[in-house]
Amino acid sequence: MVSAGLDTVPGNLVMGLASLSTPEGQRIQQKAYEAIQSTYPSGDAWHRCLDEERIPYITAFVKEVLRYWTVIPICLPRVSVKDIEWQGAVIPKGTTFYMNAYAADYDRSYFGDDVYTFRPERYLKVEDGGDGAFKEEAGTPHYGYGAGSRMCAGSHLANRELFVAFVRLIVAFEMVGPENAADKPVMDCLDANAIPTSLTMEPKSFKMGFKVRDQEKLEKWIAESEENTKHP
Structure with missing residues (x-):
């Protein structure tokens, strides 16, 4: 189950970082950082996540x-x-089906007209209480894992891995774009694939910067994590 995600989770992680490094990603990043700090005002998000x-x-x-x-x-x-x-047509037993997950994920009738905009807020709505608190929307969020009873068996593990990775990255670093415009990531899902004929996405190379938010805290978190994982 873990090895099955060695091609997919890194692709999502790398391109998620690419999104955060863009000009719009600065807004998203700041909002995410504030959400982390609001949930964990004591600064223990690194471990609690x-x-x-x-x-x-x-x-x-x-x-x-x-x-x-x-x-x-x-x-x-x-x-x-x-x-x-x-x-009105009969599809015979033994027919092979392929689901176009990309087309489903960019379906305007389901996700709205801004499907080519990276916008996490599409999955949130404001509570009726008017306090600005968020809650998750219901429904099928995406088709990155396929769909139905035969969808990816490791989806829950992948979700947790990505959640932990992004919480830790955002709480520890400020992600910024490259100094040279030629080093920017390609922000089109299909064009960003270096090997278009491959089963899974292989991101094209790009550059970005990581600015440490608090060096002392980061060193402390890493040391604690190494201590917690040094024994099997």
């Missing part, structure tokens, strides 16, 4: 990463086990 998922904006950000950067554009094939009647 391993055990709980209490930051709706980060959850929404992860969902938008999975939607916008559809790392498996065409899902793995499935074969029908019985005849299927659809709109």
Whole structure:
């Protein structure tokens, strides 16, 4: 289950960082950082995010990463086990199906007219209380894991990995764009793939910067993490 995500999770992680390095990503990043600090005012998000998922904006950000950067554009094939009647036609048993996950993730009738905009807020809505608090929207968030009973078996693990990774990255660093415009990431899901014929996305190279928010805290967090994981 872990090894199955060695091609997909890194692609989402790398391109999620690419999104944060853009000019619009600065706004998203600041909003995410404020959400983390608001949820964990004592500054213990680094460790607490391993055990709980209490930051709706980060959850929404992860969902938008999975939607916008559809790392498996065409899902793995499935074969029908019985005849299927659809709109007056019969699709015979044994037919191979491929789901176009990219097309589904960029479906304007489902996600709205701004499908080519990276916007985590599409997964949030303001509570009726008027206090500005967020809660998650219901429904199918994206098709990055496929859909139905045969969707990715490791989706929950991947969600947790991405959530923890982005919480830690955002709380520890400020992500900025490259000094040279030629080094910017490609922000189109298909054009960003260095190997268009591959099953999974292989991000094209780009550059970005990481500014440490608090060197002392970061060194402390890393030391604590190394201590907590040095024994099997």
